[in-house]
Amino acid sequence: MKARADSYDMMARKVSRxxxxxxxxxxxxxxxxxxxFLSLVIMVVxxxxxxxxxxxxxxxxxxxxxxxxxxxxxPPSSTYLLGTDVYGRDMLSRVIYGARISVFGGAAIVFxxxxxxxxxxxxxxYNEGVSEIVISRxxxxxxxxxxxxxxxxxxxxxxxxxxxxxxxxxxxxxxxYTRLVLGEVLSxxxxxxxxxxxxxxxxxxxxxxxxxxxNIMTPVIVMMLLDLGPAIIAIGLLSFVGLGTQPPNADxxxxxxxGAPNILSEWWIAIVPGFAMFIVVIAFNIFGDALKEVLDxxx
Amino acid sequence: MGFxxxxxxxxxxGLLIVLSTLVFFFTRSLPGDVAALYIGGNAxxxxxxxxxxxxxxxxxxxxxxxxxxxxxVQGDMGISLRTHRPVSRDLMEKIPMSFELVFWALLIAxxxxxxxxxxxxxxxxxxxxxxxxxxxxxxxxxxxxxxxLLLQLIFFNWLGWFPLQGRMDSxxxxxxxxxxxxxxxxxxxxxxxxxxxxxxxxxxxxLPVVSLLIGPLGIIARMIRSSLLDVMSQDYILAARASGIxxxxxxxxxxxxxxxxxxxxxxxxLVALVLLATFYVEMIFNWPGVGYYxxxxxxxxxxxxxxxxxxxxxxxxxxxxxxxDVVRRLVDPRIK
Numbered sequence: 001m002k003a004r005a006d007s008y009d010m011m012a013r014k015v016s017r018x019x020x021x022x023x024x025x026x027x028x029x030x031x032x033x034x035x036x037f038l039s040l041v042i043m044v045v046x047x048x049x050x051x052x053x054x055x056x057x058x059x060x061x062x063x064x065x066x067x068x069x070x071x072x073x074x075p076p077s078s079t080y081l082l083g084t085d086v087y088g089r090d091m092l093s094r095v096i097y098g099a100r101i102s103v104f105g106g107a108a109i110v111f112x113x114x115x116x117x118x119x120x121x122x123x124x125x126y127n128e129g130v131s132e133i134v135i136s137r138x139x140x141x142x143x144x145x146x147x148x149x150x151x152x153x154x155x156x157x158x159x160x161x162x163x164x165x166x167x168x169x170x171x172x173x174x175x176x177y178t179r180l181v182l183g184e185v186l187s188x189x190x191x192x193x194x195x196x197x198x199x200x201x202x203x204x205x206x207x208x209x210x211x212x213x214x215n216i217m218t219p220v221i222v223m224m225l226l227d228l229g230p231a232i233i234a235i236g237l238l239s240f241v242g243l244g245t246q247p248p249n250a251d252x253x254x255x256x257x258x259g260a261p262n263i264l265s266e267w268w269i270a271i272v273p274g275f276a277m278f279i280v281v282i283a284f285n286i287f288g289d290a291l292k293e294v295l296d297x298x299x
Numbered sequence: 300m301g302f303x304x305x306x307x308x309x310x311x312x313g314l315l316i317v318l319s320t321l322v323f324f325f326t327r328s329l330p331g332d333v334a335a336l337y338i339g340g341n342a343x344x345x346x347x348x349x350x351x352x353x354x355x356x357x358x359x360x361x362x363x364x365x366x367x368x369x370x371x372v373q374g375d376m377g378i379s380l381r382t383h384r385p386v387s388r389d390l391m392e393k394i395p396m397s398f399e400l401v402f403w404a405l406l407i408a409x410x411x412x413x414x415x416x417x418x419x420x421x422x423x424x425x426x427x428x429x430x431x432x433x434x435x436x437x438x439x440x441x442x443x444x445x446x447x448l449l450l451q452l453i454f455f456n457w458l459g460w461f462p463l464q465g466r467m468d469s470x471x472x473x474x475x476x477x478x479x480x481x482x483x484x485x486x487x488x489x490x491x492x493x494x495x496x497x498x499x500x501x502x503x504x505x506l507p508v509v510s511l512l513i514g515p516l517g518i519i520a521r522m523i524r525s526s527l528l529d530v531m532s533q534d535y536i537l538a539a540r541a542s543g544i545x546x547x548x549x550x551x552x553x554x555x556x557x558x559x560x561x562x563x564x565x566x567x568x569l570v571a572l573v574l575l576a577t578f579y580v581e582m583i584f585n586w587p588g589v590g591y592y593x594x595x596x597x598x599x600x601x602x603x604x605x606x607x608x609x610x611x612x613x614x615x616x617x618x619x620x621x622x623x624d625v626v627r628r629l630v631d632p633r634i635k
Contacts, residue, residue, distance in 0.1 A: 146616045147570040233442050274445030282440035
């Protein structure tokens with residue numbers, strides 16, 4: 001009996017694998033659109049350049065914060081492609097090093113939020129009863145506070161810094177994933193394949209991880225992609241007011257802050273990192289939107 | 300419905316109590332000595348002791364909590380460590396100034412968002428739709444501080460169309476001072492017939508309002524567009540069309556009404572977004588409102604002012620959410 005059940009299970013899993021193959025086909029179609037392709041290129045280039053910062057930045061030392069006072073406030077030129085800032089540091093190198101902090105910070109927030117939020121949602125959705133009530137009430141409670149303000153307060157209380165900014169933003173970020181997954185699990189539970197698996201005698205954890213999780217991953221991944229841009233902006237918002245990355249390191253938000261006093265004369269100091277942020281965020285947003293459309297995710 | 304209203308009201312009160320309790324215990328668990336901060340640097344120990352007594356911080360925590368809640372109910376939020384004035388008085392003075400910005404920004408964002416969203420859905424697939432889609436993607440991807448600085452750079456420095464910052468020209472503050480009636484400068488100048496000041500304030504308010512409204516405008520336009528497209532493909536629209544109802548009525552009466560409901564859910568979030576954006580916009584445009592005050596409190600670690608600001612923003616956010624919830628139920632009978 002058990003062997004038979006296993007073969008049914010394998011069939012069910014093959015069906016859902018085929019399903020995912022169809023999705024891959026749809027993804028290929030996605031890349032045929034010029035604009036989504038372009039945003040994918042921007043994403044990949046940004047990540048590569050940021051990862052390889054010591055080699056891609058023209059002046060790695062200055063990117064890390066070394067001052068270069070004899071070349072202060074230079075406009076863009078052939079040596080300093082994007083000009084230099086108040087301390088004479090090459091803006092291009094600064095922006096490349098800033099990408100590490102901004103983009104990887106955003107990615108860390110989204111990834112950790114999903115890591116916390118998804119299991120809680122799975123647990124609450126599958127068990128219902130007390131754990132569902134406790135978890136969904138907690139989600140409601142946390143989401144009824146304005147997240148960025150909470151993050152600001154936490155950063156002020158426990159000391160500002162990059163890690164603290166990420167931790168503080170996480171507090172208001174994970175409940176979105178729990179809420180999403182909870183809804184998805186509750187609707188997946190009524191599906192025939194879950195009932196069938198339960199009837200075949202599989203355990204709770206097995207069903208959660210092998211049947212439900214693969215089927216609800218698509219909306220989660222789309223949400224993660226769509227959250228990357230906002231997460232990058234959120235870190236920038238904290239850094240801009242001095243509650244994120246601390247100098248001499250700089251993410252894009254802090255760089256805009258540093259350039260703000262010179263906006264009327266040496267405008268590139270604030271505009272370059274701000275524009276970098278804009279381009280990367282819009283690339284993530286466009287790609288996420290296109291993916292959502294192709295995969296037909298309703299949120 | 301009555302029961303629902305009652306439930307929402309009770310949970311709102313509960314949330315506000317939780318919020319104020321959290322704010323209290325967070326600020327009391329601070330690493331620094333608030334009394335020392337209050338009295339300033341180089342204070343003698345006995346002076347700090349006196350300041351502690353004055354702030355009521357020598358009592359046990361639970362007694363302090365009781366006093367804090369009692370005062371809060373009466374609208375007393377303590378004394379700001381930075382301005383040395385009651386926080387509630389500071390806030391009362393600043394709120395109308397920010398209200399002015401937020402009011403215009405939300406008004407234009409909501410009406411413009413509905414307009415652009417409907418237009419995009421109307422011409423679905425055409426270049427108009429594409430343009431609006433692009434614009435809204437760009438709008439939600441622009442960090443607010445970058446947008447504000449960019450507007451200053453372009454419209455003040457390069458084109459010279461709008462003033463750089465402030466609420467009005469400084470010489471007008473002497474020749475045509477604003478009488479303080481409601482605190483909202485455009486209303487005050489209009490009531491007192493102070494037209495030069497009215498025009499001047501109107502001229503100064505443009506850039507801050509534009510930087511505040513771009514993001515929400517993009518969000519609303521995109522939501523209206525997608526929810527309208529979704530609604531228009533429903534069966535009941537097909538049925539209505541089959542029974543010979545004209546396209547215009549179909550679109551604006553049956554379509555739009557149903558499409559607005561999901562948009563209402565994000566209004567609470569938008570209010571929070573705009574409130575937070577005022578921190579940055581008022582700072583960059585030197586607009587003397589509550590956002591500027593909040594950011595100054597954050598940057599100078601003014602804990603009592605920060606407590607007041609947190610309570611205010613949190614309360615506004617929660618109240619906005621409750622109201623949208625109630626309105627949504629009134630508008631959309633499908634929600635249970």
